[in-house]
Amino acid sequence: METVNHDAMRAANMRSIFNCIRAHGPVTKRQIQDLTLLSWGSVSNLCGILLERGVITEQKAQSAGPGRTPSGFDINVEDNLIIGIDVNLIGMTGVVIDLRSRVVTRTRQPIVSHRSGEVLAQMKALICQLLAQVPAGSVRGIAVAFPGQVDAARGISIWTHQFGTFSSVNIRQYLQDAFGMEVILEHDPDCMAYSEHLLGAAQDIDNFIFVRLSLGISMGMMAQGEIYRGKRGVTGELGHMTLVPQGKKCLCGNRGCLETLSSSRAILEQCHLALQQGRAKGLVRRLRGHYETLTLEEAASAAQEGDRDVRRIFSRAAGYAGLAIANAANLIDPGAVVLGGELAEYGDLYVEPLQRSLARRAFGGALPLRIAQVGSDAAALGAASLFIERVFMRLSEGA
Amino acid sequence: METVNHDAMRAANMRSIFNCIRAHGPVTKRQIQDLTLLSWGSVSNLCGILLERGVITEQKAQSAGPGRTPSGFDINVEDNLIIGIDVNLIGMTGVVIDLRSRVVTRTRQPIVSHRSGEVLAQMKALICQLLAQVPAGSVRGIAVAFPGQVDAARGISIWTHQFGTFSSVNIRQYLQDAFGMEVILEHDPDCMAYSEHLLGAAQDIDNFIFVRLSLGISMGMMAQGEIYRGKRGVTGELGHMTLVPQGKKCLCGNRGCLETLSSSRAILEQCHLALQQGRAKGLVRRLRGHYETLTLEEAASAAQEGDRDVRRIFSRAAGYAGLAIANAANLIDPGAVVLGGELAEYGDLYVEPLQRSLARRAFGGALPLRIAQVGSDAAALGAASLFIERVFMRLSEGA
Structure with a gap:
C-alpha cells in the first residue's frame, strides 16, 4: 500500500524556509511565515533545527524604545563553507563556496594521471590545498562532480570510460575517511544543470x-x-x-x-x-x-x-x-x-x-x-550547492 | 522563491486513505490511522471529504452489547462507475469499471473511419452503448486513452498520425458537452503502464x-x-x-x-x-x-x-x-x-x-x-483507473 512520506514534506518545508532566509535575511519568524505560507509551528520548529545546526543565526531582539523588535534570522555564511570538486578528463577544478553559493576561493589544475589511485590522490591533494586557504574548521563538507555512471545515493563511481581503471570506486568513503567530514558524489551534468538553475541560464x-x-x-x-x-x-x-x-x-x-x-x-x-x-x-x-x-x-x-x-x-x-x-x-x-x-x-x-x-x-x-552561462566553475559549484540541499536540508543529522 | 505545495501533500494523503479503505474496507478511523500513519485530524477531515463526495460509505455504529462498535468505512462501489475508452488505429475498446478497478462491462468494435469527426461520433456512440448497460446515474466520468501527442492537462489531442485529420482536437470538451460529466484524456501507453502497475506485471x-x-x-x-x-x-x-x-x-x-x-x-x-x-x-x-x-x-x-x-x-x-x-x-x-x-x-x-x-x-x-499481463483491456482500464486518481482524489470539486 502507498504510504505518505511526511519527512519528504518536512524537508521540503525546511528548504523553503532556508531559501526564504537566504533571499530575504535578516527576516523575522512572522516574515518567514508570510513569505512561505507555512504554519507558525512549522516555522518555529524548522528554524530551531537550522539554528541548532548552525546553518542560520539569530540576531537577538532589540528593545530600543516602546514595544519590542522581534529577533531576525540570517544565513550563517562564515561557518558553513563547502568544497566542490569537478573531476574530468582534462583537469580538476576546486571551489569553496558559502551557503549563498558564492565562490570564496578556486583552483584549477591538469589531470596528472588517469589511473584511479592517482586520481584519488590528486583529489585529496587539491582538497588539502583548498582547506589551507580558508579558516580552520569552517568547511562542513565536500561534494564531487564526476563523469560516467555515478551512484549518487551511495557515493560510488560505478564505471567511467574516461578513467580506464575506475570501476566501483567508493569515492565518498575514501574522502570521508581522509577528511572526517561528510562527502557527496554527483554526476557532472547534473551539477552543471543545477548551477544553471541556481545562477545561470535556467533560473x-x-x-x-x-x-x-x-x-x-x-x-x-x-x-x-x-x-x-x-x-x-x-x-x-x-x-x-x-x-x-x-x-x-x-x-x-x-x-x-x-x-x-x-x-x-x-x-x-x-x-x-x-x-x-x-x-x-x-x-x-x-x-x-x-x-x-x-x-x-x-x-x-x-x-x-x-x-x-x-x-x-x-x-x-x-x-x-x-x-x-x-x-x-x-x-x-x-x-x-x-x-x-x-x-x-x-x-x-x-x-x-x-x-x-x-x-x-x-x-x-x-x-x-x-x-549555459555559469562558465567553467559550473560543475564544482553545482556539486557544492547540491551539498546544501542534500546534507544541510536533511531532517536529522547523520543518516 | 520555492514554495511548498500543501495541496499536493493533502491530495497524496487522501489517496493514501482511499487506497487503505479500498484494500482493507470496511475499516474504522482508528484502523485507517494505524495503517496510514496519518494524524487523527487528517483522517477525520479527509474521510469527511470522501464521504461527502460519495466515494466511500459509512456503516453506522452497532450497539449490540456493552460498549460501542465504531463505524466502519468502505468503498461506495455501486454509485461510482467510470467509463474507459481506448481508441487506436484498429478499433475502440470500452470498459465500465468500479472504484476497485473491476470491469463491470466491456465492448470492442473496429474503427469505422479514421476521420476526426467520425472517430468522435463513434466514441460517442460507444459511450451511449456502455451507459445503457449500467444503472442510470451510476457513471461518474469518462476517461479516454488516445495515441499520438496528448495534452493530458487540457484534454486535447495535439496531433496523431494515426488519424490523419486529428490536430488540436479538444476531446475532453467534446465529450463533456455531449454527456455532461467529467472527462479526462490520457496518452495510451501511460494508461497501459498504469494498468500494469495496478493489476499486472509491475505491481x-x-x-x-x-x-x-x-x-x-x-x-x-x-x-x-x-x-x-x-x-x-x-x-x-x-x-x-x-x-x-x-x-x-x-x-x-x-x-x-x-x-x-x-x-x-x-x-x-x-x-x-x-x-x-x-x-x-x-x-x-x-x-x-x-x-x-x-x-x-x-x-x-x-x-x-x-x-x-x-x-x-x-x-x-x-x-x-x-x-x-x-x-x-x-x-x-x-x-x-x-x-x-x-x-x-x-x-x-x-x-x-x-x-x-x-x-x-x-x-x-x-x-x-x-x-505485460493485463491484456487487451489495459489501455481502457488504465485510463478509467487514472480517472479515480485525477478526479476523485482532487481536494476540491470542479477545478
Whole structure:
C-alpha cells in the first residue's frame, strides 16, 4: 500500500524556509511565515533545527524604545563553507563556496594521471590545498562532480570510460575517511544543470535538460525543480545513444554512439582524416604542417575563415547532436534545453545546425534552446550547492 | 522563491486513505490511522471529504452489547462507475469499471473511419452503448486513452498520425458537452503502464517504462509510482526515435524512425518485400499466393516452422527495438522494462533478440524485462483507473 512520506514534506518545508532566509535575511519568524505560507509551528520548529545546526543565526531582539523588535534570522555564511570538486578528463577544478553559493576561493589544475589511485590522490591533494586557504574548521563538507555512471545515493563511481581503471570506486568513503567530514558524489551534468538553475541560464525554469557538449557528451535533467535521478544512477548517457548501429567503435565498447559523431574529439578526428586525405585546405594553410597540435579553436577558426570541409565537419557533428537531443526530448518532453561545454560556444558553426536538426525532429513545436552561462566553475559549484540541499536540508543529522 | 505545495501533500494523503479503505474496507478511523500513519485530524477531515463526495460509505455504529462498535468505512462501489475508452488505429475498446478497478462491462468494435469527426461520433456512440448497460446515474466520468501527442492537462489531442485529420482536437470538451460529466484524456501507453502497475506485471515496482510494440511503438513511464508527464504532454515517442537518419520515410514525416524498423507494420512490409524478391519460401508455401492477406500470425508461424528469411526479419526488427530501449534506458534509468502489444507475445522470435540487443547496450547491468499481463483491456482500464486518481482524489470539486 502507498504510504505518505511526511519527512519528504518536512524537508521540503525546511528548504523553503532556508531559501526564504537566504533571499530575504535578516527576516523575522512572522516574515518567514508570510513569505512561505507555512504554519507558525512549522516555522518555529524548522528554524530551531537550522539554528541548532548552525546553518542560520539569530540576531537577538532589540528593545530600543516602546514595544519590542522581534529577533531576525540570517544565513550563517562564515561557518558553513563547502568544497566542490569537478573531476574530468582534462583537469580538476576546486571551489569553496558559502551557503549563498558564492565562490570564496578556486583552483584549477591538469589531470596528472588517469589511473584511479592517482586520481584519488590528486583529489585529496587539491582538497588539502583548498582547506589551507580558508579558516580552520569552517568547511562542513565536500561534494564531487564526476563523469560516467555515478551512484549518487551511495557515493560510488560505478564505471567511467574516461578513467580506464575506475570501476566501483567508493569515492565518498575514501574522502570521508581522509577528511572526517561528510562527502557527496554527483554526476557532472547534473551539477552543471543545477548551477544553471541556481545562477545561470535556467533560473526561471523548473523543467529542462542540460547537455554538456565537450570531449564527451552527457546530459542532466531537472524535473519540477529537482534533479532527476532515475532508479540506479545511470542517467543522462546521451553521449552513448546509438545513432549508427554499425558505426565507429566508441570508448564505451558499443558502436556508433553520439560521442563518436558529435563530440569535440570526433570533430578533431574528422579534421585529421580530412587533412590526411588532402582536403581542408584552409586548415592546412593555418597549421603549416603542425597537424599533431590541432585544437578545436584552430579548426573553428579555419571554418570561420571559409574552409568548407571543416565547416561541414562541424555542421554534420552538430546535426547528429540535434537529432539525439530530439530523440531524448520526444521521450521526456523537457520543456527547454540548455547547452554547455566548449562546443556550445560556437554559435554559427555548431549551435545553429544543431538547432535546425533539433527543430526538424522534435515534436510539439519549437523547443526553447539556451546557452549555459555559469562558465567553467559550473560543475564544482553545482556539486557544492547540491551539498546544501542534500546534507544541510536533511531532517536529522547523520543518516 | 520555492514554495511548498500543501495541496499536493493533502491530495497524496487522501489517496493514501482511499487506497487503505479500498484494500482493507470496511475499516474504522482508528484502523485507517494505524495503517496510514496519518494524524487523527487528517483522517477525520479527509474521510469527511470522501464521504461527502460519495466515494466511500459509512456503516453506522452497532450497539449490540456493552460498549460501542465504531463505524466502519468502505468503498461506495455501486454509485461510482467510470467509463474507459481506448481508441487506436484498429478499433475502440470500452470498459465500465468500479472504484476497485473491476470491469463491470466491456465492448470492442473496429474503427469505422479514421476521420476526426467520425472517430468522435463513434466514441460517442460507444459511450451511449456502455451507459445503457449500467444503472442510470451510476457513471461518474469518462476517461479516454488516445495515441499520438496528448495534452493530458487540457484534454486535447495535439496531433496523431494515426488519424490523419486529428490536430488540436479538444476531446475532453467534446465529450463533456455531449454527456455532461467529467472527462479526462490520457496518452495510451501511460494508461497501459498504469494498468500494469495496478493489476499486472509491475505491481511491485514504482519505476519502469512500458513499451507498446504494435502497429506503432510508444512508451509510458512511471517514476516513483506516478505517471511521468513531461512539460507539455509530448512524452514517450519512442516509436519516432531516429535510428537511421537517412532511412525510410515514416508516417510522422521524419526518416528512419524506430516504427519504420521494428513495428508489426514494418515486419509485414519487409515480409512483402521478401515475397516479391522470391525469398521467404516457407511463407510462400503457407500463403499459397494469397499474399495480400498476410497477417503477423502467419508470418510468425512461417518463422517458427523454419523460414529463415522471416525469422531474420523478426530478429532484425527486435534488435532495433532493443537498441532504442537501451538508448532510452541509458537516459532515464527506469529500473525495469515492461513490454506490451502483440509483438511482446512472440518470445523466441521478438522478445529474445530484443533482450540480447538491449543487454548489449544498456549500461549498469541487466535491466529486468517483463511481459505485460493485463491484456487487451489495459489501455481502457488504465485510463478509467487514472480517472479515480485525477478526479476523485482532487481536494476540491470542479477545478
